[in-house]
Amino acid sequence: MDISSQYSSIGGNRNPAAADWDEGGLQLLAFGADNCIALWDPEDNSHRGVREILKGHTKAVNAVKFFTTDSPDVSILLSGAADNSIRVWRGRKHEQPMFECIKxxxxxxxxxxxxxxxxxxxxxxxxxxxxxxxxxxxxxxxxxxxxxxxxxxxxxxxxxxxxxxxxxxxxxxxxxxxxxxxxxxxxxxxxxxxxxxxxxxxxxxxxxxxxxxxxxxxxxxxxxxxxxxxxxxxxxxxxxxxxxxxxxxxxxxxxxDPALGGLxxxxxxxxxxxxxxxxxxxxxxxxxxxxxxxxxxxxxxxxxxxxxxxxxxxxxxxxxxxxxxxxxxxxxxxxxxxxxxxxxxxxxxxxxxxxxxxxxxxxxxxxxxxxxxxxxxxxxxxxxxxxxxxxxVAITGHVREAKGVCWSRDGSYLITTGSDQTTRLYSQWKRQGSPASWHEFSRPQIHGYDLNCINAVNDSQFISGADEKLLRVFDEPKGVAEMLHKLCGIQASTSADLPDAANIPVLGLSNKAIQAVGDDERVEQNNEEEREAVDPASVIRKSTLEFNHPPFEDHLARHLLWPETEKLYGHGYEISAVAVSRDGSLVATACRASSIDHAVIRLYDTKEWLEVKPPLKAHSLTVTSLQFSPDDEYLLSVGRDRQWVIWERSTESSMYVLKFANPKGHTRMILSAAWTPLEQPTFMTAGRDKAVKLWQIADGDVHLKATVTAGAAVTAVACNGTLANGNIIFAFGTENGDIGIGGVSVEALDKVDVTMVKTELSPAKTVNQIVWRPGRTEEQQQIAVVSDDTSLRIFDIGTSAS
The missing domain is CATH 2.130.10.10 (YVTN repeat-like/Quinoprotein amine dehydrogenase)
Structure with a gap:
């Protein structure tokens, strides 16, 4: 398989010494990003963003400095980190990778x-x-x-x-x-x-x-x-x-100088x-x-x-x-x-x-x-x-661990979320005469708690779970829909009665919907006393939401929130997993747990946002991953108690009931799971025992078809939603940042072929989630990967007929 990096987004470290712009050499800007160093060309008119992310330091990079070389083809970069070490990197033009660690x-x-x-x-x-x-x-x-x-x-x-x-x-x-x-x-x-x-x-x-x-x-x-x-x-x-x-x-x-006065x-x-x-x-x-x-x-x-x-x-x-x-x-x-x-x-x-x-x-x-x-x-x-x-236009990125990622249902944009308490929407800026470039277009949620998981309900609504024990549902505002339509060519499917924008009231956590007013309109007081000042954050001028380029950080941090429409209560601890059914009618959620009473899966319908009772009980520890099968017939759950459970939709109601359970599915905790697109129900589980397992439901039982061993604990697994040349294509990520792309022939499920992503392209820390982009051609697929090294990475995966 041909695997190449399409886009990387990573936030800079908060340290005044952690960035330098090379005056000679390759004229790139280097900045510390967690324990990595990111290289970016701010003068690049095609806006390719981060060119390369250098791995090697084991703790946060505190200082970077370019050494003058007097050669336009060579850059020497010095970096120092909290791991007490100093590294010397040499960069050369036209070489891939451009930079390598010399000493x-x-x-x-x-x-x-x-x-x-x-x-x-x-x-x-x-x-x-x-x-x-x-x-x-x-x-x-x-x-x-x-x-x-x-x-x-x-x-x-x-x-x-x-x-x-x-x-x-x-x-x-x-x-x-x-x-x-x-x-x-x-x-x-x-x-x-x-x-x-x-x-x-x-x-x-x-x-x-x-x-x-x-x-x-x-x-x-x-x-x-x-x-x-x-x-x-x-x-x-x-x-x-x-x-x-x-x-x-x-x-x-x-x-x-008299201006200095008493000084x-x-x-x-x-x-x-x-x-x-x-x-x-x-x-x-x-x-x-x-x-x-x-x-x-x-x-x-x-x-x-x-x-x-x-x-x-x-x-x-x-x-x-x-x-x-x-x-x-x-x-x-x-x-x-x-x-x-x-x-x-x-x-x-x-x-x-x-x-x-x-x-x-x-x-x-x-x-x-x-x-x-x-x-x-x-x-x-x-x-x-x-x-x-x-x-x-410049670059943006998470500054703490990136925990969750999901594509919109049609694959036109993706949303990430993480421990820096933000949710970020990325899409491609499509301009005439220039190649499309990836940018952050909206920051739908800026929160007071670390965010753990996210999923798309439909093309203009998503749900996120955080450390605050409840889930929040957000709808796309009109201002963002119009901007994405204008800059990214994304068709807005939203209805006309949506608010223009949203804001967070002072001392609040919930995003409230607000309407935009014309630039020359007066802001009306709602029959309040004249002395009461209008909160400036509750008013937005229409011109503020008109963009002919991706928004700057000032707009992202203030004007491009999404209004919150629902809160889902019920869990007693921090939310650990969320899944939306393929038809968008049900949401399944789980929270961190150390007892069977808390390790339940709660279902909510997306019409009224009411809980469908009773909750599903089978696990005894935290449920780490949930996924509905392609036809919504089954719900798959895996957890830290080493078991996987298949819930089947009952024929009389939309309720799910326990169908199969394997309390010893792996020898260590199971961290991720995914359904394959096969008509015969087939799924994958990934665990801390360094294995990815392929299971198939047949003849009233579940059979283990194949086991793929990895070099470290497997923390994420994801399957492409369509077959490629008669093969199941899947991706997995490990605790030390390795990513593998695998292929399995439908005819021979026990024969798995795995291609590892090059070390210099893969993340520096644990991979938290991988998602395949829907709606791609069979030969040219994409995956989005988020990691504890704060990065979001998008990879192009070319699958040739074999």
Whole structure:
């Protein structure tokens, strides 16, 4: 079988050091995503999204940094993680996979916090929460075909603190300068003397932990003064000047700036003297930048249009660009991007994005990207003709384990759900003249509990189960249906009386339906006192729901919820599984359980949403998976008690009754099950005993037809709904992320042929669910896979006649 990756979606880690954009080399952006590293090209107009996901680290990736190679065909990436290790990756153009891990080393005894490189040299530095900074030399040949790493110095920080950031720069022809700061309010300056760094100065002034440091030359001339920007949790950015010679530089006018008012006392202009082998230098306070309202996470310099500009990102949901006023020399914020504080809501659902953690310049300097709390990237590009920064389409993804996935009944879109308490809808953006690209188009549910499972009731309704013991049913609003029709060509089958949109009331968990109003209409008060303000989240303007491109993160997080129509009660613990009958008339649900009374399966009809009693009793522990047979004649349930149960629909009523049970179906707990499309009822079970088993109902009994062994516990199994060339096609996923695609001839059910997905394409952690896309051609199938590594992956599967 021919298996290739069609699309990957994964959210970024919330760490200011966990992303970097390669200025040379392949010009890709790398970011930490759980324990993986994702590679993305933000400048790609075809919007292919994440190009590659690199696996290797065993814990969260905290720091990534590109090493300058001066070659357009090679990129060298350094990554550090909470597993105390540092990895060196080499990327080459036109090779698949593009990046490979060349070297791994673990000299630190704590999680890596930051990596800094010194452009133009082979030196790089790493900081870790063991309170040390280490210097390394990258030893390589001209085309980077051989690479080695050598430790040259270790600095133990005193007094001990975690180095949250490092900045390296060349001081002069013989020396380099290093700034280190972190979980203290001071900055330590080290200067290299004879290839060894020594502590030379300590800069004071900040009143909180220091989150960002960045060096730059004041002008493009190599002999100009060095500027150091430091940004802190005290909401201020300080600029420091490193000036060569025994004379102090001209006093900065910033100290006398009346705008700083009472802060003048803490702005000392004390000069710190440092020296290299060649010269003496003064380090003086240069300017204080005010404007952010919350912690500042990142600062990075760029020379743009002959001006020096500083980009900062903050917890206040904004990204600011600063430059020095040519007349007065005062630093001012020239651009502010992001969200206005007034739009913040009380929960993430009504608007608070939770700040921007990362901000990066593009290699050309005309785009900036930032990453926020929701794991989604935002991108702005400067248009010289309009003299403004315009937001562009970027990428999104889950930031915690992705637990459930389902396709709509017609296969036109898919919905995922996970432990980051969101449900996300993905589909293909179809444009004239460009290939279709996958994007997140709606975030139907933003919840207060971790979400575990999901299923489609029909093409415009789904049901989800969470840790809150109840299930919720959602209907597609008109705004989303119209957008999917316009951008994805999905025919809206919804009726006219649907609401336009939905919102979450403050302090609520249920999405309420709301109507859109015209841009010039007044918002009516419902006979309430004039003093009562209208909740801005309960009103949406029609223009807000008109899109000619996939929605930006701001819209996804606020305006594209689905209204909730039903809640299903009855279970006593967290919901573990949900299945919808093939005709859409029944929903079967189960919850976590350790007794026969709680391990019941409850059925609800989808017309009135009433429970069909009594519940089905057979299991003694959590039911892990439920599925109706293709003709709804049977319901299959499997559980942690190692048994599978077949329930048969009784002829008199729509009730299901116990037909077959096998208390020893597997030797360990059964984690997943699926029906095959055969007319003779045949099903598959998958368990912790590393086996997938194929069973068939015949002659009044159930017979084991085949057993497929896997390399690890099998956590997910799924069958394609149609036969391909007379074969049953199925997919399974394991606890360590492996995915296998199997084929079984209908004539010989005991002969199973399995193709494993390439390791570099498969997830890095447990596969939670696999679903086949309905309505595909026999030769070209697709599966969607969600995993504990937070990713959603879509694979193309070509089956040739054999």
């Amino acid at each position: 791994t080393f673990a000299e630190h005894t704590g999680p890596i916090t930051r990596i800094a490189t010194l452009p133009g040299t082979n030196l790089f530095a790493t900081g870790a929460s063991d309170g040390t900074v280490k210097f390394w030399k990258l030893i390589h040949d001209s085309d980077f075909s051989t690479i080695d790493v050598e430790l040259s110095q270790t600095i133990t920080l005193s007094p001990k603190y975690f180095p949250l950031n490092l900045a390296l720069a060349s001081l002069d022809e013989s020396s380099a300068i290093l700034a280190v700061a972190g979980t203290r309010s001071t900055i330590q300056i080290f200067v290299s003397q004879n290839a060894q760094f020594e502590l030379s100065a300590t800069l004071t002034g900040h009143e909180g932990w220091i989150r960002a440091l960045a060096f730059t030359r004041e002008t493009s001339h190599s002999g100009s003064d060095l500027l150091l920007a430091s940004a802190s949790q005290d909401k201020y950015i300080r600029l420091w000047r490193v000036h060569r010679g025994d004379e102090l530089p001209a006093a900065s006018s910033a100290l006398n 003048g006392k803490s702005l000392s202009n004390k000069a710190h003297w440092i020296s290299s082998v060649a010269a003496r230098y003064s380090v003086t306070f240069e300017a204080l930048l005010l404007g952010h309202e919350d912690w500042i996470y990142q600062a990075s310099w760029r020379h743009r249009d002959n001006k020096l500009q500083l980009l900062t990102t903050s917890e206040d949901n904004s990204l600011a660009i600063w430059e020095s006023d040519s007349a007065s020399g005062v630093w001012v914020g020239v651009t502010r991007l992001g969200e206005i504080s007034a739009q913040k809501g009380s929960t993430s659902a009504t608007g608070s994005a939770g700040g921007f953690w990362i901000g990066l310049w593009s290699p050309g300097g005309n785009s900036v990207v930032s990453l926020g709390r929701t794991g989604s990237w935002r991108k702005w590009t400067y248009s010289a003709t309009e003299d403004m920064w315009a937001q562009q």
